[in-house]
Amino acid sequence: MPNSELMPIGVFARRTGLTASALRFYADSGVLTPVEVDPVSGYRYYGADRVARATALRQLRDIAMPLTAVEAVLDAEPGEASRLIDEHVAKVLGDASAVQQKAASKLLALWSAIGVTGDPLHRCTRAHYLADLYEDPAQALAWDIRALDAADAVTEQRVQQHHADLQFAGFYPSPHLNLADTYRRLGSFDAAGEHMIAAKEHAPSLPQDAYGSFLRIALDEVAEAISRRDIAKRVSAPGPAAWRTGTRPSLLRGDHRRLMEHCRTRQRDQQYVACSPALCGGSCGSTVGRPGGVGPAEGRCAVRTRCRRCR
Known part of the structure; x- marks a missing residue:
């Protein structure tokens, strides 16, 4: 025993x-x-x-x-353990920096290929990603402005051509939030306040899920920082530091691929209200969707062989 x-x-x-x-x-x-x-x-x-x-x-x-x-x-002894950790962190930072530089080079090449009069949906996406690669808020600002300018030219028809399930309205709080945060860091609080107002006006279009909750929290954080006239970078903000530390880049800006996948998944799941138990093909032993049993509100996937926790 x-x-x-x-x-x-x-x-x-x-x-x-x-x-x-x-x-x-x-x-x-x-x-x-x-x-x-x-x-x-x-x-x-x-x-x-x-x-x-x-x-x-x-x-x-x-x-x-x-x-x-x-x-x-x-x-190891404490001193040796600290040395080993420092060596590993230095290697991770070096690798991440190289990846970041390579990503920036490829994104800039794509931006040049698209051109300033190219497809606004593609311009918006590329500019959004590029803004994430600059620690300097002045450099990030230029790409944030380009992203919003391109977003203003995107039509719902163009979005529907990209994917029939997408709705562009839920994206708008993000570029205004990014601009509010960047202007705040530059000390331009009036401009930051204007974009914060615009972001909050579009906030009702955000989905009621993790992505929407994330942006609502960010909205509150940035609004509070503006009210304090604080120019310090927020801990949860995206940027090169997230690349260097291996932290997943924030959804605040740039992660259009996940946003689009999220929108498609959300609409798809709403079509499957119920499913019968079937063992998940993943490691958690959960159930996945079939008509007639547990619904997607419990995190089940109605069309795949693995639940979301295992994908």
Whole structure:
């Protein structure tokens, strides 16, 4: 019988932020072994003394450190561990910087190919991405203005040609929000306020989901910063820092591909109100959509073989 002070894998997973499957993998790899394994059931039990190691392991993996390097850091003395972490971070920053430069070069080439009188939908998308690549708000501002200028020329008919399920109205809060935030960072609070008003006027078109919630939170953050006349960059704002740290770029600007996919998925799911249980093809054991059972409100996918958590 396991010691009453030991934690089963599920409890330990919740304490450390790691999944049970990840804990099994790390145990099999020898990086984070349980204190005890029941010889009959095979259940794994962990002690409180493993929590700090597990938490550090998760944090190191979050910065894309290879498992062999993680093990070396966890087993090293504090000074050596700090050196190994610094080396890894420097490498990640260098790799991300190279990717960023390559992305900027390709986007600028695409912008030149499209031309200033080219398809406004394509110009809007490229300008939106390019604004994300500049830390200097003055440089970002030029692309933010181009993105909004192109957006004003996009028609619903053109969007429908791109994809029948898309609605462009839900996009408009984003470029105005970006301009409000960029003008704020430049200290032009009157201009920032004007674009904040425009962003809020378009906010009712935002979807009632994670994307819409994200932008509503950003609207509140930027409005508060304008009221304080604060010119500091927001922690959650997009930009080169997100590329360098490996953080997923914010949806505040630029991520049109995800926005469009989101709009298509949202409309598609509304067509499937119910489905019958079928085992998900992914790892979470959830159900996926078939006519006649659990609906998409529970996060089920009505047309794919994997639920959203496993895609």
